[in-house]
Amino acid sequence: MDSPAVEVIDLVKRYGGATAVDGLTLSAARGAVTAILGPNGAGKTSTIEICEGFREADGGTVRVLGLPPSDGSLRARVGVMLQAGGVPPAVRCGEWLRLVSRFYARPLAPDALMARLGLTDHARTPYRRLSGGQQQRLSLAAAVIGRPELVFLDEPTAGLDPQARHACWDLVADLRTAGVGVVLTTHHMDEAERLADHVVIIDRGRVVAEGSPASLTGAERQLRFRARPGLALEELLTALPTGSAAKESPAGHYIIEGQVDPELLATVTAWCAAEGVTADDLSIERRTLEDVFLELTGRELR
Amino acid sequence: MTALDLTPAPGAAPLGRMVAAQAGAEIRAILRNGEQLLLTLIIPVLLLVGFSLAPLVDVGQARRIDFLTPGVLALAIMSTAFTGQAIATGFERRYGVLKRLGATPLSRAGLLLAKTLAVLAVELLQIVVIVGVALALGWRPAGSLLAAVPYLLLGTAAFSGLGLLMAGVLRAEATLAAANLVYLVLLGCGGVVFPLSVFPGGVESVLELLPISALTGGLRAVLMDGEGLALGPLAVLAAWTVVTLGLAARTFRWE
Numbered sequence: 001m002d003s004p005a006v007e008v009i010d011l012v013k014r015y016g017g018a019t020a021v022d023g024l025t026l027s028a029a030r031g032a033v034t035a036i037l038g039p040n041g042a043g044k045t046s047t048i049e050i051c052e053g054f055r056e057a058d059g060g061t062v063r064v065l066g067l068p069p070s071d072g073s074l075r076a077r078v079g080v081m082l083q084a085g086g087v088p089p090a091v092r093c094g095e096w097l098r099l100v101s102r103f104y105a106r107p108l109a110p111d112a113l114m115a116r117l118g119l120t121d122h123a124r125t126p127y128r129r130l131s132g133g134q135q136q137r138l139s140l141a142a143a144v145i146g147r148p149e150l151v152f153l154d155e156p157t158a159g160l161d162p163q164a165r166h167a168c169w170d171l172v173a174d175l176r177t178a179g180v181g182v183v184l185t186t187h188h189m190d191e192a193e194r195l196a197d198h199v200v201i202i203d204r205g206r207v208v209a210e211g212s213p214a215s216l217t218g219a220e221r222q223l224r225f226r227a228r229p230g231l232a233l234e235e236l237l238t239a240l241p242t243g244s245a246a247k248e249s250p251a252g253h254y255i256i257e258g259q260v261d262p263e264l265l266a267t268v269t270a271w272c273a274a275e276g277v278t279a280d281d282l283s284i285e286r287r288t289l290e291d292v293f294l295e296l297t298g299r300e301l302r
Numbered sequence: 303m304t305a306l307d308l309t310p311a312p313g314a315a316p317l318g319r320m321v322a323a324q325a326g327a328e329i330r331a332i333l334r335n336g337e338q339l340l341l342t343l344i345i346p347v348l349l350l351v352g353f354s355l356a357p358l359v360d361v362g363q364a365r366r367i368d369f370l371t372p373g374v375l376a377l378a379i380m381s382t383a384f385t386g387q388a389i390a391t392g393f394e395r396r397y398g399v400l401k402r403l404g405a406t407p408l409s410r411a412g413l414l415l416a417k418t419l420a421v422l423a424v425e426l427l428q429i430v431v432i433v434g435v436a437l438a439l440g441w442r443p444a445g446s447l448l449a450a451v452p453y454l455l456l457g458t459a460a461f462s463g464l465g466l467l468m469a470g471v472l473r474a475e476a477t478l479a480a481a482n483l484v485y486l487v488l489l490g491c492g493g494v495v496f497p498l499s500v501f502p503g504g505v506e507s508v509l510e511l512l513p514i515s516a517l518t519g520g521l522r523a524v525l526m527d528g529e530g531l532a533l534g535p536l537a538v539l540a541a542w543t544v545v546t547l548g549l550a551a552r553t554f555r556w557e
């Protein structure tokens with residue numbers, strides 16, 4: 001029981017000549033929520049599917065619950081939600097969940113799980129006629145129905161409406177409370193911030209940062225406001241204490257970093273007044289995970 | 303909100319329960335699929351009725367229904383074990399179903415066992431319907447239906463091997479096209495409704511090596527000619543089984 005839920009060391013995965021995972025090392029604790037973030041194509045699915053035993057690594061070591069991913073005994077202990085598909089189009093929602101439940105010794109009751117995820121009204125709907133979000137919820141349900149000790153969820157909330165997203169978050173939180181380890185990938189920073197004990201940011205197949213959401217965003221606060229684009233920030237900077245930084249990102253959104261105190265606030269608002277600018281949505285906030293993410297992975301599209 | 307006990311309680315169900323559940327799902331999928339039902343029941347029955355009532359082909363000395371019934375039984379086996387299974391499995395691979403099932407405690411061997419059971423169950427249904435219709439049309443089998451069982455089973459194995467071989471390497475659409483094409487070709491040249499003797503001698507002896515010809519030949523030997531056990535067709539079917547299942551085991555891609 002001492003081994004982590006997932007341990008990945010120096011993982012390498014190549015497709016043809018391209019290296020998708022390039023010496024990646026990460027560890028996910030048992031009974032905790034680990035979120036893997038990264039731009040499209042960063043290697044999240046590749047990494048997760050190697051842990052699930054679907055793909056072969058080209059290098060490195062992977063242990064899941066202390067075992068190699070190919071170990072057959074893991075199938076009963078680990079729940080899996082694929083990024084897409086995995087259900088026959090003609091099979092009905094309830095039918096699929098009942099089928100999957102029969103593969104396990106002590107499954108959750110399919111009806112209760114469907115009720116929990118808002119699928120009861122769709123129990124008799126064939127998979128192909130479910131909406132994208134309903135299909136996602138069915139895949140999520142199938143991942144947890146066997147009462148696993150560890151689940152891998154590849155983008156569990158992609159395409160969910162706000163209600164369904166909250167239902168998914170609640171389920172993940174309850175899994176954690178019940179002692180289930182959760183490894184999930186997501187593009188929603190708020191989701192990672194809210195759910196995860198541990199966040200791993202990967203880019204181009206490598207880990208670029210990891211830690212708790214709080215440690216990643218840091219204690220540093222920033223002043224944000226909106227105004228017309230193109231203000232001359234160099235001028236403002238001369239008025240601010242040294243060590244402060246000011247940037248416009250994206251256009252019309254201003255961020256001032258540094259010692260955020262009443263004086264700095266006064267300086268910024270006075271400067272805005274002198275420029276004849278009303279600062280909208282003025283707020284003092286901590287850096288968000290999204291700021292950290294964009295800083296680390298850049299703004300270029302992948 | 304419904305209380306769910308999410309506390310980990312992992313464990314696989316007994317193999318028998320997993321296989322039974324999966325086999326049940328496979329049977330439902332086959333019976334629910336309209337095109338597949340056309341292939342497995344409607345076409346065989348139409349051929350049986352049509353060709354036995356109308357003197358379209360010369361079947362030699364025998365009564366037409368006695369000649370046709372074994373051929374149509376063979377066709378039914380081929381349609382379920384080969385065509386239906388190849389197409390269904392090809393699309394299961396394409397939709398990631400085989401992959402997803404691979405993440406459950408149901409092993410690959412268990413999945414194959416379930417598929418085989420489902421195929422056998424559907425075949426049993428086909429045989430009951432076809433035999434019923436044939437008897438109603440005046441069929442008088444020369445031997446016991448039990449004598450046909452080895453041919454039906456080995457034919458199922460050979461056609462399953464061929465179907466899985468195709469589904470495991472080709473894209474789903476290619477499998478769909480190829481499986482239908484092979485079905486039509488084998489329907490035409492495998493002695494299903496025309497005796498192989500309509501072909502020139504050289505061609506005929508090659509066609510006899512096809513799995514469908516071996517199956518129709520074997521079934522006719524026991525059901526029409528009243529022979530005890532014709533070993534030649536069994537040997538041909540056994541060879542097809544070994545080669546196709548062996549190749550499928552090596553080449554099958556689950557994803």
Ligand SMILES: Nc1ncnc2c1ncn2[C@@H]1O[C@H](COP(=O)(O)OP(=O)(O)OP(=O)(O)O)[C@@H](O)[C@H]1O
Pocket residue numbers: 015020038039040041042043044045046047083
């Ligand atoms: N089966 C495959 N064959 C070839 N290349 C692949 C395959 N799967 C992934 N790749 C490539 O490997 C890289 C990493 O892909 P991966 O799916 O792991 O990314 P990801 O982080 O999950 O992205 P996303 O956020 O878009 O889901 C990408 O450049 C992708 O094109």
Ligand SMILES: [Mg+2]
Pocket residue numbers: 044045046083154
């Ligand atoms: Mg992905």
